[in-house]
Amino acid sequence: MNRRFDPSRRDRIIDVTIEAIAEVGVAGLSARKVATRADVPLGSMTYHFTDMDELLREAFTRFADRVARRFEERMGSASTVAEAKAAVARTIHEDVFDTPASLVLTHELYTLAARVPAYRTITRDWMRRSRSALERHFSPATARQLDALVEGLTIHRALDTEPHDVEVTLDAIEKICQDGAAQG
Template identity: 60%
Template sequence: MAPDATGSRSGRKNDPDRRDRIIDACLDVIAESGVAGASHRRIAEAAGVPLGSMTYHFDGIDELLHEAFTRFSHTISARFEERMAAASDAESARAAVVDIIREDVFGNGRELVLSHELYTLAARKPAYRALTTAWMLRSRAALERHFDPDTARLLDALIEGLSIHRALDEAERDPEEVVIAVARITAV
């Protein structure tokens, strides 16, 4: 039986989720070993796919990294937007920002590492800077549902700055500091 238009002998795609698994595996490898440790071979192994799948689905490692970080930034932005959209007034908006910091940013070490890997890449390569810029614009737009643009920008900077401190500071911090910082920035 000869292969048909789908590329398989049975008329079904062999592995329709393979590209998505590769992207997910790429993020896993980056979280574990950094961008510097993300090779085609390691990602293929983590995805459980043949090495040839890497070049079949992506023109190179840079395209794969860009796709993976795009998926990552969209996932984080969607969660951020959901939290801010659920707020109904200034008080619940402040609480949503606190939850974003304490639960989303501080609560997930994998995402914290991935964020910083993206920031480092964006500092060096303009194509990735476009991703971080779009991510910041989405964050600020979500914040501007409840705060003026200057306050939204300061809150966004607070979130990013606290993520750096969380990743690098060895000392445990009082979680109430987040509440105090958000209150100070949003004080009328």
């Protein structure tokens, strides 16, 4: 029996899982659906992953890593506090939920993390990385507040039917930074 050598199979399965979650959600996912979408034998699923839970953790970890890396790059490109504030606003208005799939994936992860403690490791690492990127320019307390602002405003912006004004976002960032400076 010939076995097809496919060194990228595991990665393809993870990537297809991310796409499938965005389309059908975690509840609509099965090993069979993922295997079909990835064009791999169903047995490959158990060869590469002990169960669907491991596959989901790998997929959400990859997704969170991509988003965190993009945020780290955005914040790393700022060389002044003013540029960092503008970078936070651009993140909210351009990056975090840049596609409907990103919105769905984020909320699917949040839902799992709320229900299953093992997924909180993924969200905690994502938050830690976000705050660390913010702390390049802001105090830890201000970074925590800005991180919450990013999360909250991106959700509002993604789900609201009215457009969000970047100037309002910049004003909120400024107020958080002023309050943080007054407390620090």
